Amino acid sequence: xxxxxxxxxxxxxxxxxxxxxxxxxxxxxxxxxxxxxxxxxxxxxxxxxxxxxxxxxxxxxxxxxxxxxxxxxxxxxxxxxxxxxxxxxxxxxxxxxxxxxxxxxxxxxxxxxxxxxxxxxxxxxxxxxxxxxxxxxxxxxxxxxxxxxxxxxxxxxxxxxxxxxxxxxxxxxxxxxxxxxxxxx
Amino acid sequence: xxxxxxxxxxxxxxxxxxxxxxxxxxxxxxxxxxxxxxxxxxxxxxxxxxxxxxxxxxxxxxxxxxxxxxxxxxxxxxxxxxxxxxxxxxxxxxxxxxxxxxxxxxxxxx
Numbered sequence: 197x198x199x200x201x202x203x204x205x206x207x208x209x210x211x212x213x214x215x216x217x218x219x220x221x222x223x224x225x226x227x228x229x230x231x232x233x234x235x236x237x238x239x240x241x242x243x244x245x246x247x248x249x250x251x252x253x254x255x256x257x258x259x260x261x262x263x264x265x266x267x268x269x270x271x272x273x274x275x276x277x278x279x280x281x282x283x284x285x286x287x288x289x290x291x292x293x294x295x296x297x298x299x300x301x302x303x304x305x306x307x308x309x310x311x312x313x314x315x316x317x318x319x320x321x322x323x324x325x326x327x328x329x330x331x332x333x334x335x336x337x338x339x340x341x342x343x344x345x346x347x348x349x350x351x352x353x354x355x356x357x358x359x360x361x362x363x364x365x366x367x368x369x370x371x372x373x374x375x376x377x378x379x380x381x
Numbered sequence: 382x383x384x385x386x387x388x389x390x391x392x393x394x395x396x397x398x399x400x401x402x403x404x405x406x407x408x409x410x411x412x413x414x415x416x417x418x419x420x421x422x423x424x425x426x427x428x429x430x431x432x433x434x435x436x437x438x439x440x441x442x443x444x445x446x447x448x449x450x451x452x453x454x455x456x457x458x459x460x461x462x463x464x465x466x467x468x469x470x471x472x473x474x475x476x477x478x479x480x481x482x483x484x485x486x487x488x489x490x491x
Contacts, residue, residue, distance in 0.1 A: 250426020
């Protein structure tokens, strides 16, 4: 992976870090030192393990900085809004004269799109709220799936996986491209 | 000892690393010092999250260093321990020493 692309992905994954630039600089510095003695595969494994292992600490610290109560409140409001959107979409789509596959695809697209949009909106109130929204969506999807009798379908699995990811992506877009005026440093 | 003076284990280790490193303390050097002395492979994100928490408590302060090419044009952020941090660290060290005193032989490490 090219250096600039690698840095772009890593910095997007650590976008919630308060000292994001410093974290990226440290990773680059250590990478350059390790590159003198280690194989490319090994240094990249080290780099990405650092990035991935940093995410929980960065997210937890961000939730703490944003204020847990408000962050949770924003995430809960967002998931309730998502439920309302999904319910409205299902009612609307079921009334359409279309095949079941088209209805399913429409529900999928609107469900995923609304989660991404709500992730974006949640992140504009509290940047870490989109991560909590994704976690709630993932957990809720698992709980609903557990209590449903029908067999696992591609629809349920894909919504369960892609839905939370889209909420995180929506939030990351807001954090990276919008002004962060939700919290004070 | 008031509850607010108690340090978490990561905070304790990071503050000790800052004392060891002195002027040369920044995220990566703190991570290296902890790994060298304890064998603990902390993620760089965990180090900075702890430093951020300590700075919010007023235990450490930070200043930006120079931009260097090996860091992809990014500056280092140097950290130093402040008086309240020193006080909290001394309190924690004293508490641990006192609690360790009189432990059975099997608990002695040296």
